[in-house]
Each structure stands twice: as structure tokens, then as C-alpha cells.
Amino acid sequence: MKSIPIRVAIVDDEPLARLALRTRLENRPGFELVAEYGDGDTAVEGLAALRPDLVFVDVEMPGRSGLEVLRALPSDSRPMAVLVTAYDSFALQAFDLAALDYLLKPVDDERLDEALDRARRAFPWRRQSDATQPAPWIQTFTVRAGASTVLVRTSEVERIESDGDYATLYVSEKTYLVRERLHQLAMQLDPLQFQRVHRSAIVRIDMVAELRALTNRDAMLRLRDGRLLRASRTYMPALREALERHNAR
Template identity: 55%
Template sequence: MMRVAVIDDEPLARSGVTSRLAAHADIALAGEYGDGPSALAGITADAPDLVFIDVQMPGLSGLDVLAALPAHQRPMAILLTAFDGFAVRAFELQAIDYLLKPIDDERFAEALDRARRAWPYRGRDSMGAAAAEPNAPTVAEYATRFAIRLGRRRAFVNAGDVQWIEADGDYATLHVGDRTYLLRESLNRLSERLDPARFVRVHRSTIVRIDCVSELQPLSNRDAMLRLHDGTPLRASRTHIGTLLDRLRDHGRSMVE
């Protein structure tokens, strides 16, 4: 069960969020806070999985609260704001989404679903992650190379050489440097066979190798523009942003360790 805290200096705003959360059986309310300092103390003590947090609060703002937490202690966050001008900072703090006030029920449900999808990758509940993906391949079972038909010949491409993959109808195109290879496999099926520690789906038609991403620029519609190390621009849809940010964070941590 996902534990959620609600942080807003307006009691009516807090009750609006908590009443919506009450309709979801897989959500447990971990706490309510009306100001930044108490929220910071509560998050540190109770470690909720997700927070709905108001951006603009007197004293310590919602963004200040998140920034004050070490990255490994920072919960998933859905920002609450009356102004659509915090996208860049939201991405920097790895926010799952942000909701404009007054909150729309459909957008609220969409943001909560995004948090559900990202939760297994946060590493706070390994049993929950295992239950969410009971048939996931083991590391040894992930694809390490692909057999490519080239006329009457067959070539082999190492998965570690693939920089990104795009859908081509029922096929997938592998991008390896300045060369492309057509693989007779759908992107959906391919995404299940790739190691999620190395590859991440960023769009319904695109998969990227995580260590090839050099830049992420948020867009006003909550999508993002990626740039790979070779300069290739790729669009990441808002549906996949949460997972992408988690994988980029995990990759950066592994590089440091």
C-alpha cells in the first residue's frame, strides 16, 4: 500500500486532496501538514512514499521542502500550484507531476496513476515491486544481443551498442552509431526483453539506453525533450517521465558508487 502525505497551508485544499485519496483502496494517508517546517520534519520521520505538496507556502515553500531533503530520502512528489511556471524546478526535484489549482478530477487520477507506475522503481518496497512484476525476466534472461536479417545473411548486434530504438509498425529500428538495423519484433515485446537498468521507454514509440542521455529539457505540456550524447533529439512523453527520472537518478548513483 502506498503511503501518501498531503502538504498545503490551505485546509480546504488539503481536504480536497485527502477526500480524493480516500476513494483509492491502495492508498494510506501518512499525514497532513499545513506548513513547510512541519512537513519537512514529518517527511523525515515518517518517510511517505508520495507527497502532494503545495508549491507556494509562507516561510518554507514546497520546493524548498523537497530541496532540503537528501535525494535518497526525497519521496515522489506531485506539486500543487495555481501557476503553470514551475516545470523546470519540478523536473530538477524529480517531481512525478504537478496539478494546477483548482484541481481537476481527471488530472488528479492521471497524476496518481503515474505515481503508482513509478513506485516499484523507487526501491522503498521491494516486496511490492516483486508483486507488481511477478513474471519479469531475471538479469540473466534479458537480451544481450539481437539477430538481424540482412538479405540472406544474419548479423548480430550487441544490446550494449544500441543507443536508442524506435517503433516501425510491427518492427523496431535499432540505432547503433550512424547505422540502423530493422528488427522483426514489436517495441512492446522488445521493452519486456531489455534490461530496465540499462534501457527505458520514454515514449510509446521510443526506447533509449539510459547512459546515452546527456540532457533533459522539460516542455510546457509536461513532456520533455531529451538529447543524447551524439546530439540526437528525442521526445519523452509525460506518461514516462517519472520512470525516466528514476532510472537517470539510479544510473547517476551507480556511477558515483
Template identity: 55%
Template sequence: MIRVAVIDDEPLARDGVIARLAEHSDIEVVAQYGDGPAALAGLREISLDLAFVDVQMPELNGLDVLAALPPAQRPLAILLTAYDAFAIRAFALNAVDYLLKPVDEERFAEALERARQMLAWRRRDAHACADDTVAAAPRPASRLAVRIGRREVYVDVDDIEWIQADGDYASLHVDGRTYLLRESLHRLSARLNPERFVRVHRSSIVRADQVVELRQLINRDAVLRLRDGTPLRVSRTYIDRLTAVLRECGGSV
């Protein structure tokens, strides 16, 4: 069970997140807070896996609440914001994603799935040496099986440069070749290492170390260029996560 707290000074927004979480049987909402000081005091007293945190709150904002907690006590966080820009430092505070208000259903599910995956990796690492009987948490995929006629071809994930949605399929771009995988981009993104592969648009995922240029546009969208010259649009709902990952891996921003 994943223990969750919801922190937002807007009661309707807070109730909306809690209602969405109620649809997931592996989620237990153990606390909710309407302001930063109450959240900070409460989080110091409870054990928590994940927090949905409003960025903009009076007195003490969401990022300051996370920063005030000791790293060992800081939960993973999904940030909630009515604005499409905020400090990149958020991703140094265990923020795995952020959701732009009003929250989109698909983005909510995607952020929650990313948090599940990161929690599974954390728990696997914590128990790996303590108990050999603990079931292994799912690891990021290392190879993907692609059907070509009667053949099954195995594509190394580390060779994939970028991925494009194609209806119920995903087009894997590998060294000038394209492989068609029967899997939606949403499901595939949950199987990839989020420190290497980043969703940049509803229709595309890129391997972060392939990005050589990122150009901001006036509307807060952006355009990136890959090593092979491919240009891709970056939606504003993904730009901050992409920028954070590029900085972590030493990419150009």
C-alpha cells in the first residue's frame, strides 16, 4: 500500500485529488493539509511514501515544505500548480512530476504511475540485502520484443533514440531504423527508466542524452533537436521535467 498525503490550500482542488486517488486500490490517503505550516508539522510526525503538493501557498509554499524536511524523511512528491513555470529546484526535492491545474486525467495517471515505479525501485534497493525472499520490484525494461511478420526482434532499450506514438503502437527510432511496437506510449513510458527517457509531448518520448539543443518558444512550449538532427515539439506540461533531467545528465539546456 502506498501512503499518500495531499497538501493544497484550495479545498476543492484537494478534494479533487483525493477523489481521483480513491479509484486506486493500492493508495491510502493518510493525511491532508490546507496550508504549509500544518503540512510541515504533520509530515514530521507520520510515515509517508508520496505527497501531492501545491506549489503556491501562503506563509510557506510547497517547495519550502519539502526543503524543510530531512532528506531521509522527505517523501516523493507530485507537484500541483496553477502556473506553467516554477523553480527547477523542485526536482532536487524528490519531485517526480508536476501537474498543471486544472489537472488532466491522463497526466494524473501518468504521474501516479511514475511515482509507483520509483517507489518500487526504492523498496527493491532497501530490501535487496536485507531479505533474499523479498519479491523483486519491477526493473526498467532492458529490451523490447517487436513482431515483424513471423519473426520476433529484440531491441535494446539503450539503443532507442526517441519514441513516437502511432495509434495503439509506438514507433521506436533506432539508428535510422524504425520498429513498430504494439503498445501505447502511456504504458511504455512506465516501463522505461525515467532518469534516461523523458516524455516531452503526448506523442513522443526522448532519450535525454540524445538532446543537443532546446529552444524555448513564446507560449512556453519548446523545440528540441536530437543528435541526428530530428526536431521535436516539447509541450509546456513536460518542459520543466525535461530541463531538470537534462541538467542532471549534463545535457544542453
């Protein structure tokens, strides 16, 4: 049976930004671009009528902002949203919009693929009529420890680091190797609890004790166990939003 494509709209006041995203989407199977909008007012009308599955929205636009566009749409028909911005911080007002991801301009190919993978994973649940469907995030890892098989709850994992085609789970004083790439794991973890901070690392949000901005728009993270990790600028918008949401609880 042929799979249903995810219908995508782009909202951005910059023609070149729309063109760049449109060109990239043409090479990603399973996604169908159905509309582009260059301003917020037109976007609200068009999105309400067209009801796409996924929308890439520029946060900062003249007139009605990207956040205002999403907020103007009924929550029960609001599309999955990926927020795109030239800045690496977000206001608390973005929380209730439940964005899938936050991309920093210029958009990195790897980060775009992560956002699209997240949309693919969320899409089947979005189509369910039963609102009580559980979120599609993994709750446990099945790992080998010597001759034994161990179940590790995701809530116990403090950070995950890349190890070639594998990944290492850090659980208190123990480490476990899982046969999966970091990129694949990032798509399976609840973004409210875990965030990828670098191509080689994922951290549990409540493990971050301090974030210190660096001059190149990267950041240095100090974890609660004292470890220092560098956070790449391309992951900073989603990380800042997740930290603000966590602190607001």
C-alpha cells in the first residue's frame, strides 16, 4: 500500500529562504509541498483552509509573527510545526504551540533531516482520532551487560554519546553500549526530556546545571555531575526552549 505523503507548507517572508527549503524538500521522499506564504496574514487564511500536516514557520516576520500565525489557528486543526529563526532563544509563549523542532538559520541539512524524521514519527499518531494515544517515545533500552540482558529506563539515562555506529548510555556510574546511531536515538526520545546538543551527544534536560554562551554562538554546558559538554549553535534553539519549559514547570 502506498504511504500517505506528509503535506507541507512554508511560511517565511524571505523568498530565498523559501526557495532553499523548497529545494531541499523536493529531495526528501514522503513529503509533499502544498503551499508557500510570504506573510503572516496570508498564511493564517491559507493554512486554515488548506490544513497541511506540517508547516515550517519563520518566527520573526514583519507584521504578524510566526508564533502569532500558529496561535491564530484552532488548536485542534493546527499543523505540526517546525519553527525557523535567525536567533537562538524563544519566549515562553511558544510552549503551548507544541512545536516539533526549532531550526536555526541558515538551516543545516542534518538538522532538517532530524526535524523531518520527527515529523514522520509523529504523523501516524497525529492521524489517530483517539486523543489518548500514548506518545511514540521509547521508555526503555534493551542492552547487553556481559552475559545478561538489561532493561534501562530512559528516565535513568543522564546523557548519550556517539561511538561510531553505536551509542553509549551513561547511567550514574555505569555505561551501556547500544547498537544504534545517535541520530536514530534522537528521534525516539521525548524532546521534553532529552535534547541533542551536538552531533556526538544527547543530554537529559534536568541534568543541565549551567549554560554559558560562547562567542561563536555555541555554548558550554555544565552537567550536574560536573562534566562539561559543548553545545553546537544548530541545536541551541531547541535546547533553550526545552530548558525554559523545564524551568517553568
